[in-house]
Amino acid sequence: MKILIVEDEPKTGxxxxxxxxxxxxxxxxxxxxxxxxxxxKAGHYDLMILDVMLPGINGWQVLExxxxxxxxxxxxxxxxxxxxxxxxxxxxxxxxxYLVKPFAFAExxxxxxxxxxxxxxxxxxxxxxxxDLELDLLRRRAMRAxxxxxxxxxEFALLELFLRRRGEVLPxxxxxxxxxxxxxxxxxxxxxxxxxxxxxxIDEGFESKLIHTVRGMGYVLETFPEEPAP
Amino acid sequence: MKILIVEDEPKTGxxxxxxxxxxxxxxxxxxxxxxxxxxxKAGHYDLMILDVMLPGINGWQVLExxxxxxxxxxxxxxxxxxxxxxxxxxxxxxxxxYLVKPFAFAExxxxxxxxxxxxxxxxxxxxxxxxDLELDLLRRRAMRAxxxxxxxxxEFALLELFLRRRGEVLPxxxxxxxxxxxxxxxxxxxxxxxxxxxxxxIDEGFESKLIHTVRGMGYVLETFPEEPAP
DNA sequence: TTCAGCACATGAAAATCCTTATCGTCGAAG
DNA sequence: CTTCGACGATAAGGATTTTCATGTGCTGAA
Numbered sequence: 001m002k003i004l005i006v007e008d009e010p011k012t013g014x015x016x017x018x019x020x021x022x023x024x025x026x027x028x029x030x031x032x033x034x035x036x037x038x039x040x041k042a043g044h045y046d047l048m049i050l051d052v053m054l055p056g057i058n059g060w061q062v063l064e065x066x067x068x069x070x071x072x073x074x075x076x077x078x079x080x081x082x083x084x085x086x087x088x089x090x091x092x093x094x095x096x097x098y099l100v101k102p103f104a105f106a107e108x109x110x111x112x113x114x115x116x117x118x119x120x121x122x123x124x125x126x127x128x129x130x131x132d133l134e135l136d137l138l139r140r141r142a143m144r145a146x147x148x149x150x151x152x153x154x155e156f157a158l159l160e161l162f163l164r165r166r167g168e169v170l171p172x173x174x175x176x177x178x179x180x181x182x183x184x185x186x187x188x189x190x191x192x193x194x195x196x197x198x199x200x201x202i203d204e205g206f207e208s209k210l211i212h213t214v215r216g217m218g219y220v221l222e223t224f225p226e227e228p229a230p
Numbered sequence: 231m232k233i234l235i236v237e238d239e240p241k242t243g244x245x246x247x248x249x250x251x252x253x254x255x256x257x258x259x260x261x262x263x264x265x266x267x268x269x270x271k272a273g274h275y276d277l278m279i280l281d282v283m284l285p286g287i288n289g290w291q292v293l294e295x296x297x298x299x300x301x302x303x304x305x306x307x308x309x310x311x312x313x314x315x316x317x318x319x320x321x322x323x324x325x326x327x328y329l330v331k332p333f334a335f336a337e338x339x340x341x342x343x344x345x346x347x348x349x350x351x352x353x354x355x356x357x358x359x360x361x362d363l364e365l366d367l368l369r370r371r372a373m374r375a376x377x378x379x380x381x382x383x384x385e386f387a388l389l390e391l392f393l394r395r396r397g398e399v400l401p402x403x404x405x406x407x408x409x410x411x412x413x414x415x416x417x418x419x420x421x422x423x424x425x426x427x428x429x430x431x432i433d434e435g436f437e438s439k440l441i442h443t444v445r446g447m448g449y450v451l452e453t454f455p456e457e458p459a460p
Numbered sequence: 461t462t463c464a465g466c467a468c469a470t471g472a473a474a475a476t477c478c479t480t481a482t483c484g485t486c487g488a489a490g
Numbered sequence: 491c492t493t494c495g496a497c498g499a500t501a502a503g504g505a506t507t508t509t510c511a512t513g514t515g516c517t518g519a520a
């Protein structure tokens with residue numbers, strides 16, 4: 001599997017190249033937009049990782065050039081934290097996924113694998129929904145019934161997990177491994193506390209509750225109450 | 231590469247098996263000490279991952295049985311947080327490495343790879359030193375000039391990095407990727423602040439400073455001052 | 461030499477996260 | 491029906507980590 005990285009900052013570029021190489025990919029690295037475009041046209045890649053901020057021509061322009069040349073490969077692009085609208089724009093231009101700097105390498109790897117596997121057929125949904133709750137993954141914002149909800153990083157990750165696996169009962173060990181990247185140590189109740197904080201934000205003050213406890217098992221996010229009417 | 235996992239808690243066991251399988255290893259899973267011992271004797275494994283707390287016979291006993299049977303394979307064992315002395319004991323009994331629960335999977339994978347590669351020839355050093363500073367990785371304790379120093383998780387990780395790469399100038403991007411598992415985003419100074427906190431703890435009040443700033447490059451831990459005498 | 465600009469240092473406030481302790485509730489057993 | 495025990499909810503406290511604002515000193519250019 002061959003990946004083209006287009007990144008001007010040397011440290012980030014080397015970091016990506018090394019990490020992906022260790023993960024078993026073959027990589028080429030372009031240091032600016034022009035080189036990137038040229039390489040993209042010349043070689044056959046399974047994926048392109050594209051920084052938005054580049055000297056010469058920027059990331060979108062590279063993307064546009066690539067698409068104009070009729071090259072059909074998935075594109076993952078990298079944006080800085082404040083370039084939210086850029087991300088939206090990039091997706092409209094035909095990118096397949098994005099990642100906000102700074103990012104954990106594990107996260108990048110997961111997305112790269114996903115894209116390489118799926119091709120750029122199915123873009124990940126940008127907004128997850130359940131009833132009147134919406135989680136915008138691009139803008140990192142949550143809303144319920146039209147009201148904006150502020151979430152911390154952990155809360156966001158937790159809610160994202162719940163929404164991605166809506167209706168499934170998630171045992172604490174699963175939540176721990178996904179949200180905390182930890183193998184579970186049962187003598188703590190971090191998860192209970194985190195779920196509570198999330199509940200306060202997304203359920204408190206609303207008629208229908210979304211997060212439900214399944215005693216002895218874990219937690220579920222469900223649109224309908226467990227027991228409709230006795 | 232074949233790995234034997236001995237772990238009674240089902241969730242942890244499955245988690246390990248799945249994760250390692252995805253990482254390309256072949257795994258067998260034993261649910262208690264007796265099964266573990268039997269499998270270890272029967273099959274040819276490149277590594278055994280051994281939980282200390284097991285029903286029937288405990289981890290050390292399994293280890294002892296394995297060694298008695300003349301089986302020579304590296305052993306990585308898993309301990310709970312409070313079983314510090316157990317870890318020390320386990321290493322004395324001939325384990326090759328340990329991991330404290332809860333642990334990040336990435337950490338486990340790194341150690342597994344290291345052990346599979348090296349065999350159990352070279353146990354990682356348990357104590358890192360520089361001048362009169364010591365960092366005990368087993369007991370997670372730091373001392374300087376005989377005085378105990380309390381460190382937080384981040385401080386510990388940072389100091390460990392400095393000690394492992396003593397004398398090397400570490401750019402911020404490297405520190406970010408190692409200690410924060412993040413690709414670097416230059417508009418923050420978390421690293422500066424973290425380095426400062428560490429400095430206060432290990433250098434303040436001591437004649438010779440260990441952590442030095444290299445302007446425009448990063449930080450180094452060095453025993454000798456950069457410029458001896460002008 | 462002086463000044464401006466940049467890099468790093470520092471202190472303090474704010475945000476987040478984890479721990480601990482206590483209370484409540486559900487379910488099973490008597 | 492009552493009691494007990496386990497599991498979960500909740501509140502409060504504390505520790506850690508991050509952000510922000512400001513200070514200081516080096517370096518290179520005028």
